[in-house]
Amino acid sequence: MSKTGCKMTALAIGVVLIGISAIGYAAPIAEGARGTAAIPLPPMGWSSWNSFSNSVDSKVIVDQAKAMVATGMHKAGYRYINIDEGWWLGKRDEQGNIVVDPKAWPALAAGERAGDMSNIVRYIHSLGLKAGIYTDAGRDGCGTFSPDLGPGYPGEGSEGHYEQDFLQFARWGFDYVKVDWCGGNKENLDPAVQYAEIARAIGRAEASTGHRLYFSICNWGKQSPWTWAPNIGGVEADIWRTSGDIVAPIVAGSKNAGRRASFQKMLSNFDQGIHPEAQHTGFYNDPDMMVIGMPDLTDTENRAHMSLWAISGAPLLVGADLTKLSDATLATLTNPAVLAIDQDALGLQAVKVREEAGGLEVWSKQLSKPGERAVLLLNRSDAGASIVVSPIAVFWKDLGLSEASATVIDPWTGKDLGAFDGHYTATVQRGDAILLIVRGAEGKMTRIGPMLGNKAIRERSSVFAREQTFRFTSAACDQPYAQIHIAYSNPDASPRTAELRTNGQDATRIAFPPTGTAGGIIWIQALLNGAGQENVLSFSTPNGSNPHIESIFLHRNEACGGGGRGNLQQPQ
Numbered sequence: 001m002s003k004t005g006c007k008m009t010a011l012a013i014g015v016v017l018i019g020i021s022a023i024g025y026a027a028p029i030a031e032g033a034r035g036t037a038a039i040p041l042p043p044m045g046w047s048s049w050n051s052f053s054n055s056v057d058s059k060v061i062v063d064q065a066k067a068m069v070a071t072g073m074h075k076a077g078y079r080y081i082n083i084d085e086g087w088w089l090g091k092r093d094e095q096g097n098i099v100v101d102p103k104a105w106p107a108l109a110a111g112e113r114a115g116d117m118s119n120i121v122r123y124i125h126s127l128g129l130k131a132g133i134y135t136d137a138g139r140d141g142c143g144t145f146s147p148d149l150g151p152g153y154p155g156e157g158s159e160g161h162y163e164q165d166f167l168q169f170a171r172w173g174f175d176y177v178k179v180d181w182c183g184g185n186k187e188n189l190d191p192a193v194q195y196a197e198i199a200r201a202i203g204r205a206e207a208s209t210g211h212r213l214y215f216s217i218c219n220w221g222k223q224s225p226w227t228w229a230p231n232i233g234g235v236e237a238d239i240w241r242t243s244g245d246i247v248a249p250i251v252a253g254s255k256n257a258g259r260r261a262s263f264q265k266m267l268s269n270f271d272q273g274i275h276p277e278a279q280h281t282g283f284y285n286d287p288d289m290m291v292i293g294m295p296d297l298t299d300t301e302n303r304a305h306m307s308l309w310a311i312s313g314a315p316l317l318v319g320a321d322l323t324k325l326s327d328a329t330l331a332t333l334t335n336p337a338v339l340a341i342d343q344d345a346l347g348l349q350a351v352k353v354r355e356e357a358g359g360l361e362v363w364s365k366q367l368s369k370p371g372e373r374a375v376l377l378l379n380r381s382d383a384g385a386s387i388v389v390s391p392i393a394v395f396w397k398d399l400g401l402s403e404a405s406a407t408v409i410d411p412w413t414g415k416d417l418g419a420f421d422g423h424y425t426a427t428v429q430r431g432d433a434i435l436l437i438v439r440g441a442e443g444k445m446t447r448i449g450p451m452l453g454n455k456a457i458r459e460r461s462s463v464f465a466r467e468q469t470f471r472f473t474s475a476a477c478d479q480p481y482a483q484i485h486i487a488y489s490n491p492d493a494s495p496r497t498a499e500l501r502t503n504g505q506d507a508t509r510i511a512f513p514p515t516g517t518a519g520g521i522i523w524i525q526a527l528l529n530g531a532g533q534e535n536v537l538s539f540s541t542p543n544g545s546n547p548h549i550e551s552i553f554l555h556r557n558e559a560c561g562g563g564g565r566g567n568l569q570q571p572q
């Protein structure tokens with residue numbers, strides 16, 4: 001055990017890892033080759049619900065798919081064309097197979113049969129896009145209980161048919177499935193149990209067809225899905241809704257055409273979507289489809305909305321009609337630097353690093369380039385407040401960066417705003433958010449070696465245990481959420497998983513992608529105890545193969561003078 005008093009600043013990961021072998025840890029891999037493991041990134045696409053409600057059909061989907069390509073959205077990274085509720089009216093044949101309306105879903109090419117959903121999938125694929133479909137975890141679906149444009153119809157869920165339906169979706173060629181909760185909720189089912197069963201049915205459908213369905217869980221945050229949804233039923237990637245819908249569908253020319261999207265509701269969905277400890281290694285909180293481009297959000301509000309989704313690393317699913325996007329909306333949806341923040345390879349979520357009276361907030365997202373953070377300055381002071389414009393400052397130390405000069409970039413314009421020592425201040429209008437990239441020098445990292453029970457492990461063989469514990473003490477300047485990277489190896493062809501419990505909080509399941517012989521790195525965020533208190537992170541793999549966790553690295557700002565007890569191992 002050693003106390004950290006190291007003055008090391010901004011060392012590249014590779015240098016730190018060389019340091020590990022210097023203090024005697026057997027390094028099972030070629031450290032120089034170690035890089036961040038590739039994880040599934042948040043999905044990007046479009047969903048039919050917000051603008052078409054139950055009126056979705058083949059023509060709507062063909063037009064939207066074409067528009068995704070014609071607008072340049074596909075080139076910008078959007079891929080999924082997701083058919084939401086209303087595509088099927090709950091009818092099954094005697095064998096229980098889903099029966100589809102042949103008029104709504106006709107043949108689209110010679111030799112095709114009307115009423116076969118593989119027609120539309122083939123069309124979507126022919127444009128280089130991916131196709132999504134929708135069902136409910138219960139017997140009935142949302143169309144039964146609140147049919148929106150209607151009519152209401154029973155039996156539009158998959159309960160009792162999980163095996164058959166998910167196999168059917170995979171056979172039709174779909175790439176993505178959203179599973180709603182209206183029926184499950186009505187029947188008082190346990191979402192953690194039902195969605196695990198569905199995940200396993202999806203796994204079996206993949207084993208039999210070779211076709212993987214991306215899993216989108218939609219139970220609106222009920223029973224805290226962030227505590228059970230990551231890696232549920234063994235899925236390698238998934239998203240889970242964290243709140244209700246931002247808006248009820250606004251369908252042009254219908255009785256619902258007068259509905260309006262609300263900026264406040266969007267902000268509230270953003271808040272409810274923040275669960276940084278659960279978002280990692282390919283598993284994402286989903287604050288709902290975006291309402292960008294829908295009536296009556298202004299261009300400024302659309303941009304703030306995009307900034308919020310990007311910094312939280314949320315799925316980017318557009319709800320607006322793609323055939324009617326204004327140039328300004330399109331520019332907001334496709335800005336490459338903003339999309340890159342959302343799609344950053346670490347897959348982390350923003351954490352709030354400062355909050356000042358009057359609703360002034362600073363959010364920070366760790367990015368994959370060392371020393372780089374996405375930062376959001378958000379002014380959410382209430383409409384009645386007398387001050388409309390406020391300065392908001394971001395301090396490098398709150399970002400875990402060194403106090404040295406850092407460059408600030410406006411990702412929306414690409415403009416370099418200059419180099420600043422210690423902090424940057426901008427004035428932010430009420431109801432607006434300023435998105436920034438800050439490029440500085442990483443603060444220090446603290447290496448923490450594994451323990452078995454109360455013993456620090458020094459033998460390479462015993463490092464590969466079914467349960468490993470890491471202990472360290474919070475420093476006075478630690479933020480509540482710590483950014484931690486994990487050095488590990490997994491020689492398999494598919495991810496291994498481990499369950500992480502931090503300080504007795506709810507566990508989260510972490511995926512460790514294959515690393516070959518080179519070893520790899522994944523990133524997580526953990527909610528720490530207060531200054532001076534001990535933190536215990538324990539990884540367990542009760543069944544199956546455990547990843548070989550070699551050490552974890554705690555990222556801290558430079559002002560942290562040490563604060564280590566327990567099994568801290570600091571490279572010299």
Ligand code: GLA
Nearest residue numbers: 049084085142143180218245
């Ligand atoms: C729920 C979901 C929405 C949409 C509708 C369809 O409300 O949260 O995203 O799928 O059902 O009815």
